Amino acid sequence: MRGWWIAVLAAMVALGLVNVARAEEPLVISVKHTPPFVVAPSAETKPEGFSIELAEEIGRRLDPPRAVRFVLQPDLEQQLDAVASGRVDAGISATTITAERQRRLDFSQPFFRSGLGILVPAATPGLGIVSRVLTPQLAWVIVGTILYILLCAHLIWFAERGSPAFNDRWLPGVAQGVWWVVVTMSTVGYGDVVPKKPVSKVLAAVIIFTGIVMFGVAVASFSSALTVENLRGEISRPEDLSGRRVAVLGGTTSAVAVQRRDAKLVAVDSVEAAAEAVVQGKADAAVHDVPLLQHYVKTHPDAGLVVAEVVFEPANYGVTFPTGSTLRKDVNVVLLQLLSEESGFYAMLRAKWFGTADEPQGAL
Numbered sequence: 001m002r003g004w005w006i007a008v009l010a011a012m013v014a015l016g017l018v019n020v021a022r023a024e025e026p027l028v029i030s031v032k033h034t035p036p037f038v039v040a041p042s043a044e045t046k047p048e049g050f051s052i053e054l055a056e057e058i059g060r061r062l063d064p065p066r067a068v069r070f071v072l073q074p075d076l077e078q079q080l081d082a083v084a085s086g087r088v089d090a091g092i093s094a095t096t097i098t099a100e101r102q103r104r105l106d107f108s109q110p111f112f113r114s115g116l117g118i119l120v121p122a123a124t125p126g127l128g129i130v131s132r133v134l135t136p137q138l139a140w141v142i143v144g145t146i147l148y149i150l151l152c153a154h155l156i157w158f159a160e161r162g163s164p165a166f167n168d169r170w171l172p173g174v175a176q177g178v179w180w181v182v183v184t185m186s187t188v189g190y191g192d193v194v195p196k197k198p199v200s201k202v203l204a205a206v207i208i209f210t211g212i213v214m215f216g217v218a219v220a221s222f223s224s225a226l227t228v229e230n231l232r233g234e235i236s237r238p239e240d241l242s243g244r245r246v247a248v249l250g251g252t253t254s255a256v257a258v259q260r261r262d263a264k265l266v267a268v269d270s271v272e273a274a275a276e277a278v279v280q281g282k283a284d285a286a287v288h289d290v291p292l293l294q295h296y297v298k299t300h301p302d303a304g305l306v307v308a309e310v311v312f313e314p315a316n317y318g319v320t321f322p323t324g325s326t327l328r329k330d331v332n333v334v335l336l337q338l339l340s341e342e343s344g345f346y347a348m349l350r351a352k353w354f355g356t357a358d359e360p361q362g363a364l
Helices: 001-026 052-062 076-084 127-133 136-160 170-187 198-233 253-260 270-281 290-299 326-340 347-353
Strands: 027-032 068-073 112-121 245-247 264-268 286-291 306-307 312-317
Touching: 027 052, 027 076, 052 136, 052 326, 068 076, 112 253, 112 270, 112 290, 136 170, 136 198, 136 253, 170 198, 245 253, 245 270, 253 264, 253 286, 253 312, 264 270, 270 286, 270 290, 270 306, 286 290, 290 306, 326 347
Parallel strands: 027 068, 245 264, 245 286
Antiparallel strands: 112 286, 112 306, 112 312
């Protein structure tokens, strides 16, 4: 009988030692820079964000409690590979739970509901529209056209000096030349100013043919810029993406969703790069997870971008684990406890990073 109690006591001591060892061993969690869920610009900076604080709180509530150590990965694929290979205990960022990923990983209970959003230029009146239409390419066409008109005006004035058609003084004569070149290259030809000298008529013939080409290029460039601006302004639903240039992050659910809608993919490696592509006119819109797009718009108010009201492709974020991980059940228990607390830690965390304890604007 005494030996039985000794065995029970030894087992309890051994179990206690195991728990102590587990408590001293930190959880190693793979993360990726995904503001506002993970804000980690470099490996040298301490990560912060919604997912970071959530993971630390989960660690504190485990039995026994566990410290958390984060390992920053450069992209989503390497983050998932680190988890799938077992090099880390888990992964957390803003990872969508999908059937394809479920085949190689285990997921926790969803801790955040999301969906895809569309980032487009804001509809601003007046100079805002002009600034978006006046692309660098169009600006060069306009500058080239002005220089062409000034050059031809000087040539025709110089050739016609002494004739009654043009004033002999430089400024009035060149002004007449500008007027004559404009009406000539635009094929209006009022006939109020007509070159008289033979050399001027030869020069006029050259200006007529080259001017028509130059004027046509300028008109076509401006029309194209206006058309692109109108198309960008018309994108407000997933159906509007068909045939448009859409910036997406490679290997994400947004890339798959955009491909299904027959859009022209513009591959980028970050939300910042996707937004920049829209601002520079390299893409008509950008598609990504709506909370991430909303965070970018909130932190870059001068970018002139907005997130369309329609949210599509509903999705859930979860913590990732290596297949068969024993940690998954313990984390799920803690997550369910956190989500069931109406005004507890989770609600405060959402309010801190999204400005509300409810679903962020546009969430499903």
